[in-house]
Amino acid sequence: MLNLSGVTRRYGETVALEDLNLIVPDDTYMSLLGASGAGKTTLLRLIAGFEEPNAGQISLNGERLDGKAPHRRDIGFVFQNFALFPHLTVQENVEFGLKYRETGACADPKELTERAADALQLVGLDGFGHRGVGEISGGQKQRVALARTLVTEPRIVLLDEPLGALDANLRNRMCDELRAIRERLRVSFLHVTGSETEALTMGDTVAVLSDGRIVQADGSTELFTRPHNPAAARHLNAWNLLEGTAWAGALDTSAGMLPLSRPLAEGAAAQIALRFDQLGVSDLDAVPGGRSHFTARYVTGEFNGPTALSFFRAPDGALIQVVDHLGDPRLPELTEGRSYALHYAPGDALLFEGAST
Template structure:
């Protein structure tokens, strides 16, 4: 079942929670509503569910206007961040609650309800805990029960409000995989709210980035990460290194730092955005970049080494500015970068914003005819 959000507005007193939001949620897809606190994502989810009313606009399910339809008549499964399990009910009773609460004409026979509960207990791998109470479960187990309860009535739409926010990192990662598998098996139209960028990019088919009650950008995870459409999306989707300065005759400069910008016709104030994996490190400046940085920390994390650096001699950078560059373990073993060492950033791909445009211009030094492709360089000359 597809979902159409049409010009939804919502105010809480003087606060504009949603500002003329329009959105299409494809049938059978898993969509993430991603944004910082106060962006309006949970309010939008609750309006779709019917738990909150909008001031204006429409919600349609597969073309049918359900704006005025009560939550119980929307055939939606809803999962809350803090589980919202009934403490006085066992695991089995919690899962059966939605079925037991159906009107008499729609309620399955008791035997059928019990069969469905048993099937769901097997699916969430908790049949041995069916008679326990929520207080006797771990956080991950509680969330599995909450998910089982939400899908017990076989809803066509599954809505989840930060479903993994209260869990530790390892359990959260395991449950993300389980939810993705569950979605692929049942083909729900699913929407989940999160402020975790990694979670949204890893789990969803489509990401909706929200800010201050507005939709900033909608796209598939890979496209969204590769081509952010605004400064906000860039800043919000993970670590980014920024060089702000004056762009004149194809060179962006700030203090003693500069980088050539091949092909750009912009002049004046500009900002160059560089993700950690789009930057290499050299022991000396290159022909197309002079970006000196002093190493602050080196962290061996997982499959890569994260190097944190502070700009050296850049006039407009604050003392709190830190750049991050990710290098491989083999590069680390070859170069052995250490705290206090001076290194130079060598950008490979960058995203240029000028003072007026909201859309960035992608700069690819690696494919530029005038700039040879650079990897980690052990230059000996300055």
């Protein structure tokens, strides 16, 4: 179990991570979701030991890691740009850690070859050992980087946007393979990504990093359906957030007065979150009974294949998105520039107290 408590990292005046707490359990695939510049890479570099935190503790299975040299931490790091050794062959790259580690180096050439071959087989690169790293494709480089890390049997594997440099097709295949490989090795993976789909697909658990803190860490379904705060909801790219102030038992938002699911003090700031796929659209005078609604003007639509995204503007200009599934359409025929009623089941709306930041 990897345990980070109160970890803070500053660069001069800039705070990259502040009082961050995170637990990565054993034998888990955890993805770490954050916007670019949120400090995801910094977090991994702190765990691997390339940088030290200004405050806080990092421990692995009860043993303190911070302050230890990176080559004594026994943690695997898969770099975003692969960082293969350009002057060595694929085989030599994979053998590097086994052969040259400070403690427990393997000197037996037969064992080295065998273990490297096993690792290459694990990532599906049988027979590529003799190639130079300049002679293989991006996806293959990614696999070599993974094999090179896995062969040393690290206690936890950190993957820094491992699929970022791959094309979409390859990305989907690597997703499945990464999960399969991890399940075979029974070691924890901490996978950093900026893409919410990748995070939700890959992770048994997804942690959302925002403004230098972990704002929520939960199972993917739990996180997607019940984000605990506006920051988590925003990172999922599936929730409309409407902010406003409580007034006369409702929330006065940019889209109008919306009912509150629980009473708030008069004048308190709050946000209502409405999921893209839980909003229905109807003509202004045909709102189905039992559903709350507000008015917005239809701007344009975007066709994404199996789903279609429709964009609306609330009276004050806030952008509202609605997702429709092609196989099971809910939306009527929409005309650009016309106003519609956007309705939802009151129970689907989430209420977050406090002003947006």
